[in-house]
Amino acid sequence: GESVGLHLPTLSVQEGDNSIINCAYSNSASDYFIWYKQESGKGPQFIIDIRSNMDKRQGQRVTVLLNKTVKHLSLQIAATQPGDSAVYFCAENMGDYKLSFGAGTTVTVRA
Amino acid sequence: EPEVTQTPSHQVTQMGQEVILRCVPISNHLYFYWYRQILGQKVEFLVSFYNNEISEKSEIFDDQFSVERPDGSNFTLKIRSTKLEDSAMYFCASGSQAMNTEAFFGQGTRLTVV
Numbered sequence: 130g131e132s133v134g135l136h137l138p139t140l141s142v143q144e145g146d147n148s149i150i151n152c153a154y155s156n157s158a159s160d161y162f163i164w165y166k167q168e169s170g171k172g173p174q175f176i177i178d179i180r181s182n183m184d185k186r187q188g189q190r191v192t193v194l195l196n197k198t199v200k201h202l203s204l205q206i207a208a209t210q211p212g213d214s215a216v217y218f219c220a221e222n223m224g225d226y227k228l229s230f231g232a233g234t235t236v237t238v239r240a
Numbered sequence: 241e242p243e244v245t246q247t248p249s250h251q252v253t254q255m256g257q258e259v260i261l262r263c264v265p266i267s268n269h270l271y272f273y274w275y276r277q278i279l280g281q282k283v284e285f286l287v288s289f290y291n292n293e294i295s296e297k298s299e300i301f302d303d304q305f306s307v308e309r310p311d312g313s314n315f316t317l318k319i320r321s322t323k324l325e326d327s328a329m330y331f332c333a334s335g336s337q338a339m340n341t342e343a344f345f346g347q348g349t350r351l352t353v354v
Contacts (some may be wrong), residue, residue, distance in 0.1 A: 136296075159269065161341075163342060165345075170347075171347055171348070172244075172331050172333075172346050172347050172348050173283060173331070173345045174340070175342045177341060218282065226271070226273075226288035226290070226295040226296040226338065227273070227285040227288055227296050227298075228285060228343065230282045230283040230285075231282060232282045233282055
């Protein structure tokens with residue numbers, strides 16, 4: 130499953146498929162980006178980060194891609210599992226002391 | 241695994257009353273933050289705190305809000321006279337460095353103003 134365009138609020142994906150969550154950021158001077166996962170009733174949980182001098186970073190089952198030309202960030206989740214159901218937020222570092230969060234994409238994994 | 245803890249998990253208060261939300265950041269962290277999330281909306285930055293003073297604050301963080309680190313472990317957010325629109329989840333976060341590294345978030349306090 131893939132969220133097309135700049136951002137979709139929901140993404141439904143079949144268990145075992147790959148998920149792609151997209152995010153557009155606002156500040157071309159931002160130099161640090163994070164993807165957070167938020168499960169119901171919990172705080173944001175760090176997934177993966179990337180600095181602006183990179184265009185790709187891989188973690189365990191997750192990959193973040195950064196396209197600075199169009200100010201676009203994506204999170205790819207391989208072999209999506211039921212435990213991946215959550216709201217996913219991208220966040221950018223607007224300065225030393227704060228993060229600016231995107232609107233979030235709700236991912237629902239179908240069994 | 242170290243974690244940020246927040247109390248209470250849910251606070252109900254009458255409009256106009258003062259509330260204090262409490263946080264215990266991760267012990268060796270130096271940077272502390274409050275964020276809020278109105279139901280169904282994105283997480284919004286409120287304030288950052290380092291070296292016993294505010295580093296940065298948003299437009300939301302007006303004179304009704306204040307933060308304090310009263311001792312070596314607690315970090316509090318006070319709202320002096322709550323309004324209905326202050327109802328939200330309030331998240332405390334802490335980090336070991338300035339915000340070019342991950343911040344660890346607590347589970348949040350759900351504030352309901354009635």
